[in-house]
Amino acid sequence: MPADLAVIGLGHLGLPLVQAAVAAGIDTVGYDTDPRPCAELRAGRTPVEGSLTASEIRRMLSGGFRPTTSAAELGRVRTAVICSPTPLGPDRTVDLTALRDAARALAARLRPHTTVLLESAVPPGTTENVLRPLLEEGSGLVAGRDFHLACSPSRLDPGNRTHTYASTPKVIGGLTPACTESAAAFYGRLTDKVVRARGPREAEMTKVLETNFRHVNIALVNEMAVACHDLGVDLWDVIRCAETKPFGFHPFRPGPGVGGHGVPVDPGSLPYSGRTPGHPLRMVSLAQEINDRMPSYVIQRCATLLNEHGKSVRGARVLLLGVTYKPDSADQEAAPAREIAGRLMDMGAQIGYHDPHVLDWRVRQLPVPRADSLYEAAAAADLTVLLQQHRTYDLQGLAVKAQLLLDTRGATPAGAAHRL
Structure with missing residues (x-):
C-alpha cells in the first residue's frame, strides 16, 4: 500500500518525525533493518528510551503509521527521510555505517521525482560526497535532475514541551534550488518556519556549529567550576549575577559531564570534508577534553x-x-x-x-x-x-x-x- 512518506531509522530522530507527520495527516511508513523497533512499535511500545510514550505510539498507529522491515515499501513513497544513527566510532570520527546501509536500501527502489532528505547529524560534505553517490549508483538516477536531494539536520530537544517539532525552525539545504523548494514544501507541512540554507554543506555545518557551541560553552563553565571551587568562590552566584547582563552573555551551567545524542565534530579532521585546509578546530578538541575530565x-x-x-x-x-x-x-x-x-x-x-x-x-x-x-x-x-x-x-x-x-x-x- 503506497504512503506519502518513508522514515528510515526508527530511533530518537525518526520517531518524533513520524509523530509530527502522522499528526499532520501524512500517510507514513517507518522502515528499520532491525526487527526489534518494529516489533516494539507494533505492540504499542516505544523502542527508544526517553522518546515517545506508549499512548503516543498508539495514537500514531491508529493514525495510519506502519512500521516495517520490508525495504519494498521504500519504492512507493513521494518523500524519504533518512534518520539513521551516526555515533562516534572508537577513533572519535562519525560512523556512517547505518547511513550507508539506509542509502543502499533506498537506492535500489528509488523512483524518479522522489524527494530524499537527510536528518542525521553528519559532517559537512556527507550529503554530496557520501549519500549522493550511493543513491545515484544504486538507482541509475541523477540527483538534482531525476530526484530531489537535501539535508535538514534534526534540531530535536527530547522532552522539551516549549520548543516542539512544529515550533522549531527547520534549516534546509538542497543540492539545487528546486531540491530546496521541494524539501521546504514537505517541511512546511510540519513546522511553522523553514530556513533556506545556501546548500547541503551549509545545512550540515549549521548542526556542527550548534553542537560545538553547546560543548565549548559547557567546557568553559566546567573549567570555571573547578577554578571557583579551588578559590572558594561560589560559581552559582557568579552565574546568577552574570546572567542579568542583557547582552553579550548566555548562561550555561556546569555538570558532571556532557551527555546527549549531539557529539562535537571537527570537520577539518575528516577525510571527505573536501576543500578544508586541514586545520583542526582546536577549541572543539580542547572542550571535549575538558568535558571528558568532569566525571573524574x-x-x-x-x-x-x-x-x-x-x-x-x-x-x-x-x-x-x-x-x-x-x-x-x-x-x-x-x-x-x-x-x-x-x-x-x-x-x-x-x-x-x-x-x-x-x-x-x-x-x-x-x-x-x-x-x-x-x-x-x-x-x-x-x-x-x-x-x-x-x-x-x-x-x-x-x-x-x-x-x-x-x-x-x-x-x-x-x-x-x-x-x-
Missing part, C-alpha cells in the same frame, strides 16, 4: 568529601540520583552517570541509584540496586550525589535527610549541600 573531577570531590567526614571511598555506600543525560527524561545517551558509577565501584564503593524514569540500570552489565524509598536510601547512604535534577526531586527535603549531599547541578538551595 566528580569522583575526586566524592573522595574528598568522604575523607573530610572521616570515611573512605572503599566500603562507602554511595547513592546516585538521576542517571539520565537530561532532566525529566529516560534517555541515558552518553550520560556521565555510568562512568562515575563504574569508577566508584573500582574504588570499592557500594553503589545504589534512584531515578524516577529508569527502573532498571546496569553498569558493566551488572545490575545496580535501585532505591525504592528515596529519603530512606539517602539517610542510609554515606554520600548522596545528585547527577541529574529531575522535577520530582524535593531537593530541600533531600538535603535534610541525606548524611552528605554533593550537588553537581547547583539545584539545591544555597548552603543546603556541597555544590560542584
